[in-house]
Amino acid sequence: MDELRAAIEAVLFVAEKPVSVGELSRATGARPRDVEVALQALEEARASSGLRLQRDGDAWRLVTAPETARAVTAYLGADRLRISQAALETLSVIAYRQPATRADVEAIRGVNCDQTVETLLARRLIEEVGRAERPGRPILYGTTWEFLECFGLSSIEELPRVLSPEGERLDEAPREFAEPIE
Amino acid sequence: MLESRAPQVTVEGFEGPLDLLLELIEEQRLDVLTVRLGDLADAYLARVRALPELPAEEVAAFLVLASRLVLIKARSILPQPTAAELESADADEGELRQRLLEYQAVRERAAALRARLDEGRRAFHREGGTPVELPPRGGDAGALSAAWQKVLALARTAREQEMVAPGERYSVEERALEIEELLRVRSSVSFSTLLVERPTLRFAIVTFLAILDLFRRGAIDLQQEALFDDITVIRRPVSQPNG
Numbered sequence: 001m002d003e004l005r006a007a008i009e010a011v012l013f014v015a016e017k018p019v020s021v022g023e024l025s026r027a028t029g030a031r032p033r034d035v036e037v038a039l040q041a042l043e044e045a046r047a048s049s050g051l052r053l054q055r056d057g058d059a060w061r062l063v064t065a066p067e068t069a070r071a072v073t074a075y076l077g078a079d080r081l082r083i084s085q086a087a088l089e090t091l092s093v094i095a096y097r098q099p100a101t102r103a104d105v106e107a108i109r110g111v112n113c114d115q116t117v118e119t120l121l122a123r124r125l126i127e128e129v130g131r132a133e134r135p136g137r138p139i140l141y142g143t144t145w146e147f148l149e150c151f152g153l154s155s156i157e158e159l160p161r162v163l164s165p166e167g168e169r170l171d172e173a174p175r176e177f178a179e180p181i182e
Numbered sequence: 183m184l185e186s187r188a189p190q191v192t193v194e195g196f197e198g199p200l201d202l203l204l205e206l207i208e209e210q211r212l213d214v215l216t217v218r219l220g221d222l223a224d225a226y227l228a229r230v231r232a233l234p235e236l237p238a239e240e241v242a243a244f245l246v247l248a249s250r251l252v253l254i255k256a257r258s259i260l261p262q263p264t265a266a267e268l269e270s271a272d273a274d275e276g277e278l279r280q281r282l283l284e285y286q287a288v289r290e291r292a293a294a295l296r297a298r299l300d301e302g303r304r305a306f307h308r309e310g311g312t313p314v315e316l317p318p319r320g321g322d323a324g325a326l327s328a329a330w331q332k333v334l335a336l337a338r339t340a341r342e343q344e345m346v347a348p349g350e351r352y353s354v355e356e357r358a359l360e361i362e363e364l365l366r367v368r369s370s371v372s373f374s375t376l377l378v379e380r381p382t383l384r385f386a387i388v389t390f391l392a393i394l395d396l397f398r399r400g401a402i403d404l405q406q407e408a409l410f411d412d413i414t415v416i417r418r419p420v421s422q423p424n425g
Contacts, residue, residue: 013308052305054305054307061307062307062308063305063306063307064305064306064307065305066303066304066305067303069302069303069304069305069306070302072306073302073304076306078306080299080302081299081304083299085197085292086197088292088295088296089197089288089289089292091292091295092288092291092292092294092295093288095291095295096288096291108281108284108285108288109197109198109200109285109288110198110199110200110201110243110247110281110285111197111198111199111200111243112239112243145307148305149304149305149306149307150299150304151295151298151299151304152298152303152304152305153305159291160291160294160295160297160298161294
């Protein structure tokens with residue numbers, strides 16, 4: 001198992017883009033189920049290192065640990081993401097409800113969101129993930145790898161829970177929109 | 183389509199009608215779950231009146247909410263409303279309250295995301311990945327060191343020559359003749375052997391041009407097993423009538 005874990009880690013290291021479990025299985029010759037077990041083990045082993053695993057759906061990749069951001073940012077000379085309140089609200093609707101349409105966002109925010117959606121698309125924080133099966137087949141949006149990266153999340157399940165009393169109450173409320181989509 | 187992409191106007195820091203209403207509730211330290219929304223109609227209208235001039239679309243959104251608040255208020259102060267009216271008023275207020283709660287949750291989530299962003303705890307992936315042009319694999323460190331030795335030798339000789347003789351002259355023709363001469367005795371010779379005599383840069387260039395010329399004239403064959411290997415200069419068999 002250690003061998004498989006090391007092989008997976010090596011493949012993720014050289015990969016230019018996220019690697020699916022199927023690709024990892026083909027590369028290592030191991031069964032997909034074993035690959036998944038090894039990925040879990042790798043995730044745990046990496047917890048105290050400078051690199052972490054990041055997952056979106058079925059695909060995985062290696063990224064730097066959020067705790068190291070200061071050093072990496074200094075080295076890369078990267079800029080911190082600047083984002084308006086309107087864009088951030090739109091982003092949070094899409095992130096927690098994804099997939100979501102523009103109409104979903106507008107229904108909640110009560111204002112037109114065309115421009116903020118464009119901004120988020122241009123910054124690659126969201127992307128089209130399909131079309132809703134309803135009249136007009138509106139575009140569905142979801143978050144991207146860049147989104148996970150920008151917020152230092154290892155997967156969408158790691159989105160911060162809102163901790164204020166009102167927020168907690170809402171998160172517990174049995175309403176579909178209050179729960180992140182799995 | 184173009185118009186809908188016009189920059190969104192933020193009204194005195196409000197992100198829209200719901201935001202403005204929520205702000206009013208929070209300012210008065212009221213609870214979204216229990217506040218009588220009709221009571222807020224006057225305060226909300228006062229704020230809307232104070233808004234600077236806005237595109238009609240924007241104003242409309244604020245006014246729609248204002249009219250709902252006024253309606254809710256009006257119903258609540260109607261004398262002895264019927265049961266049906268009461269129910270409809272409750273439903274209307276309930277729906278608006280629900281939207282406010284939804285929006286409140288979004289605002290708090292946005293704040294949580296903002297906090298994460300401000301902490302700067304982000305991740306990075308490896309940029310670039312594999313270069314488009316891969317250098318040849320399986321490099322031989324021994325060959326590298328041998329090449330370095332040659333370069334050093336060349337540099338040393340060149341310097342010595344500079345001190346001793348002021349410039350040599352070779353012509354490509356002369357050198358080609360010399361090589362042809364040599365190939366009459368031997369069937370082949372390596373390029374490095376041809377350079378042993380005088381390992382200077384100029385001599386190497388002239389020798390190289392000479393073998394290229396010989397090859398062009400069909401006097402010799404050239405062979406190189408791999409990239410950067412020594413070149414073997416081979417005498418061509420004396421040309422046959424049909425060869």
